[in-house]
Amino acid sequence: MKPLIRISSRAVPLMRENIDTDAIIPSREMRSVSKSGLADGLFAGWRYLDQKSREPDPDFVLNQRRYSGAKILVSGNNFGCGSSREHAVWALAEYGFRAIIAPSFAPIFRGNCIQNGIAPVVLDAEDVRDLAIQAEAGREFALDMNLMTVTVGGRVYAFSIEDEARTMLMEALDLIELTRKSIRVIEAFRAEQKRRRPWLYV
């Protein structure tokens, strides 16, 4: 995972509502217990004309040349709903996405994003529609996690995200690492507990 502070890139407009985790990564694409090797299966049902030969569907937005290397996805309401599979986020991250802009996210999916270095950016439905138009036009987006803004063509869209999530993204921490920041406090606690309740320490 890489720290997410500022990124600029084009954005992919995928304006559908309720995109579920099965659409993001169909279960047949999750072949091993590993967290990698999933990018090929990202949106497989929409991305390929033929699932076996993997002939790309030229109409699907992700297959359009101008979006290659894009790090931002713009989408509809309730993004990431459905099964809680973390593979959906792993696939998006492996493909290269670092931020998803949508009016709302499914809660578990949102938590998984933060754990895996993808910023879930929530903006008004109207702003998101605006941004989709800008994305369609191939404009460059600038995301700044410090200022909590998305800037496109001179217009600034401010969003909010809770401190803990922002720290995790900006410092590329997962929950374990976040907790490990308190390791001194934990060690001190355990030393004190060992003194008071020594039988707990086998």
Place this chain on the structure above:
Amino acid sequence: MIQSPDQTGPRTLAQKIWDEHVVVPVNEESELLAIDRLLLHERTGGVALKSLREKGRDVMAPSMVFATMDHIVDTFPNRTDDTLMPTGKAFLQTLRDEAVRSGITLFDLDDPRQGIVHVVSPEQGIVMPGATLVCPDSHTCTQGAFGALAWGIGSTEAEHVLATATLRVKRPQNMRITIDGTLSNGVTAKDIALYIIRKLGAAGAKGHIIEFSGDTVRALDMEARMTLCNMATELSAFTAIIAPDHKVLTYLKGRPFAPDGALWEQASAYWLTLKSDDDAVFDASYQLQASEINPMVSWGNSPQHAIAIGEKVPEFETLDLGDGRATYDRALEYMGLEATSDLGQLPIDGAFIGSCTNSRISDLRRAAAILKGRTVAPGVRAICVPGSTQVKLEAEAEGLDKVFRDAGFEWRESGCSMCFFAGGESFGPGERVISSTNRNFESRQGFKTRTHIASPETVAASAIAGRIVSSVGLENGA
């Protein structure tokens, strides 16, 4: 904001243990809680350890982590790493490899300490009053019987505990269920549990820590208390707890991982102080009389679908289950029943005694007392799976295995076995099974298998009768 724990005001037992373990508040919702014991099993434990190691992280406190093989192991005599469940072998071997690398204690397949995680932890003195104990398994609440704060977690959370000896958790609400009075003949902790679930519903204690209290609960022995607490997860509770008393001390004294000598004196004196304050406030309270409770059995696909043995399958209109007509109809159809069916008239195909709910030595003794000198009805496949290797050896030393075998039961090695069918062994489609386990979900014991859950006494009596009957009913020729 978290209500800053007012450690001077009245508190419940669970709140006291919680407060003792708060390392630091972490955000608006959660606190970082110190975890004293982590238990693992082969179904999720090996993967958690491996994933941690691949991220380059160490197990912070290996001596507090214990693992066992129970969920997918075979229970046939002379078993090996091969399992009926396809790919099961890899789970066993991964846990074994990772346990060695990380230095945690493993009760391996051939270890006399092996068994179902919630049976072996008390047996080995791993759980103790006032401790926080977690395990990636929903029936971890069983161990609340010892006055520990013990609850089930997810596998990512298990990784967090391995790496930091802590968990980020939201403070649960508190519920008290008080049961007073003397239980009628043939009524057990399992019947109490099913009675409560029927009364409160399968989501009746959602997110709460249930404290069981009252003189009926105090009169239960430790194994019965474990059975009662085991079923708390079927009420969607966070966990269950019972205030520790001398029975807990008697049970734990001399167990391998329990403190001894001066440490025992110090610990046990502290343990006996652990209880809810008289004026502690519970978010919900229920009071029951033991005399209300009869031997119970489930009829549908949720533990809340329970009735007293002898009652007819209830009509939808008389139920207040919180789920709709379609669920009710589906349960009846799945179970091959109709409203007002008499369960006692239906032949059974299987009888199963086992699981972390009811497979301890006292369960087997009570079942054996019913089976002695009798034989299982023709056409009934009856199986007994002791909860641990130690239970099995103890039972064999008492000759219980002979009673089970003579009656026509298969006598197995310990494990979860047919408590849940994970691609391993199972009963058949449409087969009606009376079972001492905890979940009567669809296909839990085999594809389309019809599970009725009840006490081990009821399972033994029904196996003899060839249809569902309580132990009292069997004696009376009902």
